[in-house]
Amino acid sequence: MVFTDDTVSAMAAAVDLVNSAEPPDTMTETAQLKDFFVRHGYTGSRTGAAAELDAVRAQRALLRRLLTSDRDTAVELVNAILAEYRAVPQLVRHDGLDYHIHAVPPDAPLPVRIAVETAMAMIDVIRADELSRLAICADDTCEGIVLDLSRNRSRRYCSTACGNRNAVAAYRARQR
Numbered sequence: 001m002v003f004t005d006d007t008v009s010a011m012a013a014a015v016d017l018v019n020s021a022e023p024p025d026t027m028t029e030t031a032q033l034k035d036f037f038v039r040h041g042y043t044g045s046r047t048g049a050a051a052e053l054d055a056v057r058a059q060r061a062l063l064r065r066l067l068t069s070d071r072d073t074a075v076e077l078v079n080a081i082l083a084e085y086r087a088v089p090q091l092v093r094h095d096g097l098d099y100h101i102h103a104v105p106p107d108a109p110l111p112v113r114i115a116v117e118t119a120m121a122m123i124d125v126i127r128a129d130e131l132s133r134l135a136i137c138a139d140d141t142c143e144g145i146v147l148d149l150s151r152n153r154s155r156r157y158c159s160t161a162c163g164n165r166n167a168v169a170a171y172r173a174r175q176r
Contacts, residue, residue, distance in 0.1 A: 002128050003121075003149075006100035010121035011147055013040035015134075017056070017114065018064045019144040019158055027057055037110070043094060044106030044113060055111040063118055067134050067145050074126055081119040085112050089120065137162050 003011070017036065020027035027033060033053045037046055046052070066077045081087075087103035104116045125131060137144040137158040144158030157163035 002130060003124055004100070006117075007121040007124045008149065009041060010117040011125065013042075013114065014063050014067060014118040014121070015145045015147045015158075016040065018060050018067060021057075021060045021064075022142060022144050022158075027053070027060075029053070041095075042110065042113065044108065044110075046110050052110055055109065056114065059111050059115055062115065064145070066118065066122060068136065071126060071129070071131055074122060074131065078119045078122050078126065081115050085116050087116045087119070139163075139166055 013036075016039075017027070020032075020036075027036065030048055030050060030053050033056055034046075034048060036056075062077070062081075066074060066081075069077060082103070085104055085108070089101050089103045091099045092102045093099050101120055102117075103120050104113055108116075125133065132153070133148050135146045135148065135156075137146055138156035139158075139162040142158060142162050144162065146155055146158050148155035157166065
């Protein structure tokens with residue numbers, strides 16, 4: 001794969017967060033935010049408060065725009081995010097992970113860390129000219145984002161549910 005582990009992790013987390021807004025919204029409770037935090041290996045401070053949940057949910061629109069933009073717009077958004085949060089990239093090692101990049105301190109608010117880590121990951125995606133790895137789900141009823149890290153770039157659906165729904169519909173159409 002073209003990308004480092006921290007880039008893949010940040011992109012997967014961003015796509016997961018953005019797709020949580022798709023009906024039914026799967027980021028409505030602080031327990032769901034905690035699960036997201038753990039599932040995606042975030043480190044640093046976390047309040048677990050409703051205000052933090054609201055702030056993370058508010059990031060979804062910006063991240064959707066970033067992940068679905070053309071290359072020049074994505075560059076503008078990345079630069080704006082990094083400037084807004086005064087990101088200073090540094091190599092760090094922690095929790096058994098080898099060196100990777102963090103650009104804000106571990107006590108920065110979780111929504112800030114999510115935005116900056118996504119922006120840092122997008123730097124790699126933009127520099128490698130691999131924005132085609134991000135797409136909108138091929139399911140006509142879904143607006144989820146697909147992160148296609150497959151070797152042959154064959155992923156079309158944002159989730160197994162969308163893929164299965166389309167496979168069943170195609171099967172039924174063939175049976176008619």
